[in-house]
Amino acid sequence: MKNKPIKVAIIDNSIDPEVYKPVEHWGVFLGAPWESFRAPEGRLPDLAAGFSHVILTGSEASIVEREPWVEEEVRFVRAALRQGFPILGSCYGHQLLALALRGPERVRRCPRPEIGWIPLRIEQKSAILGEPGRAYAFSSHFDEVIGLDQEFRILASTPGCAVQAFELCRRPVWGIQFHPEIDIPAAREFLANIIRRAPANAALFKEALRLVPHDSGLIRNIVGCFLAAARNINCRG
Numbered sequence: 001m002k003n004k005p006i007k008v009a010i011i012d013n014s015i016d017p018e019v020y021k022p023v024e025h026w027g028v029f030l031g032a033p034w035e036s037f038r039a040p041e042g043r044l045p046d047l048a049a050g051f052s053h054v055i056l057t058g059s060e061a062s063i064v065e066r067e068p069w070v071e072e073e074v075r076f077v078r079a080a081l082r083q084g085f086p087i088l089g090s091c092y093g094h095q096l097l098a099l100a101l102r103g104p105e106r107v108r109r110c111p112r113p114e115i116g117w118i119p120l121r122i123e124q125k126s127a128i129l130g131e132p133g134r135a136y137a138f139s140s141h142f143d144e145v146i147g148l149d150q151e152f153r154i155l156a157s158t159p160g161c162a163v164q165a166f167e168l169c170r171r172p173v174w175g176i177q178f179h180p181e182i183d184i185p186a187a188r189e190f191l192a193n194i195i196r197r198a199p200a201n202a203a204l205f206k207e208a209l210r211l212v213p214h215d216s217g218l219i220r221n222i223v224g225c226f227l228a229a230a231r232n233i234n235c236r237g
Contacts, residue, residue, distance in 0.1 A: 006052050006227055008034040009045040011073065013059035013092050019193040022057035022090075025181040029223050040069050044076045052231060053086045056093025058179060063095040063107045063143045074100045084232030086172035088222070091141055094166075094175035098145040101168070108146055112160050113201070114139040116208030117187070117215065120156045120164055120178065128174055128225040129155050129165060129218065136214035137178040138187040142201075144177065172229035180219040187213065 008030060014020045023036040035051075037043045040061070045051055056077065061067070077100040080087055089097040098106040118139045122132050129135075135156075145163040148154065156165035156176075164177045182190060191209045195202050 004052050004231070005050075006032045007050050008032055008053045008055060008227075009047075009051040010034050010036040010055045011044065011057060011076075011093070012036045012038050013040065013057045013061065013073075013096075015040060015060040016197075019197060020058070020060055020190060021186075022181070025179075025183075025186055026055060026057065028183075029181060029219050030227075031223070032227055039073045040067075042069055042072065044073065047080060047083060047085065051085070053227065053229070054080050054088070055226075056087065056089035056096055058091030058093060058140075061092065062109075063092060063099060064104075064109055070096070081171075081173065084171075086226060086229035086231060087174070088226045089175045090181060091139075091177060091179055092143075094177050095143055095145055097173065097175045098148065098163075098166075102148065106145055106147055107143060110142055110144045110161065113142045113204060114158065114160055115204045116140075116211045117213045118158055118178065119214075120158060122156050123154055126153070126155050126167060128167065128222050130221055135216040135218055137180050137216065137218055138182045138184075138213075139178045140190070140205075140208075141177060145175065172226075172232055174222075174226065176222070180222050183219070184213045184215050187215075 010023055012023050014022050037045050095107045117136055120135045122129050144161050151169050153167045166175045191205050194205045
């Protein structure tokens with residue numbers, strides 16, 4: 001399996017891809033063949049169709065107010081987990097991984113949303129995030145992951161979100177609450193798109209757009225580590 005050609009299945013969870021463009025964001029950095037699938041439209045890949053890795057993107061949807069398409073995606077994620085695929089979830093995808101692995105008790109609404117460029121505390125050394133310390137990345141989330149058990153390594157946190165990144169022990173599975181794939185120009189475009197649509201939380205996005213952006217470029221190490229991960233063919237659970 002280690003010599004299998006890389007082909008990434010990007011599960012696009014965006015509701016309005018003209019406002020939030022996760023496939024475009026990830027495609028800039030992957031440097032490997034990929035194909036995207038619109039989960040809200042019921043399109044998910046056949047895992048036997050030559051894919052080697054799975055990315056679960058963010059979404060404007062809430063993980064705690066789930067529509068029927070989400071349950072179908074949870075079943076897909078559990079199948080990919082059973083088959084040992086390397087999986088990387090960002091934001092909503094991070095929450096979806098926690099939901100699929102441990103159930104609805106492990107996700108909730110945030111006490112306070114994190115919108116804009118935030119300082120992350122990298123808690124421990126890992127292949128995907130590197131050395132402990134401080135880093136910056138773009139964030140936009142109203143839900144979060146909580147209370148993971150000892151089968152997870154917590155890799156990063158913020159004062160307002162204890163699980164900013166996790167790794168499933170002994171498995172090529174990672175969840176990242178922030179958006180390393182959204183660079184500064186893309187983040188500004190995203191914020192402007194959201195504001196233009198005038199959501200109920202427009203003030204939060206306007207405040208974020210006024211911030212001085214800071215991006216530590218974690219995406220390059222994240223993608224490199226993820227694509228280097230081999231499928232765990234001994235996995236059954």
